[in-house]
Amino acid sequence: MFIVWGSRGYQKRLSETEGLVHCEHFNNDVHYEAVEIGRHFTLFWIPLFTYRRQYAAVCPICGRGRSADAKAELEYLMAALSTPAPDVKA
């Protein structure tokens, strides 16, 4: 008898920013996506549980963005990105 076990990476799209965010890489305005990136432990190719999970707000075109340690931090980051910077007048 043998046991087949391993891991499989996944990426799940959670939401996107309400407003447009300026991406410096291609110099365009896009809706950033909140994504969850992780790995599943698999037994006989069936995913059983997630053992590594990271969050990020990324540009859907170039894939660059900002990482977050926790889901709450990602939600804060997405809210901050959705809010346009106020005009500062002297």
Ligand SMILES: [Zn+2]
């Ligand atoms: Zn981009």
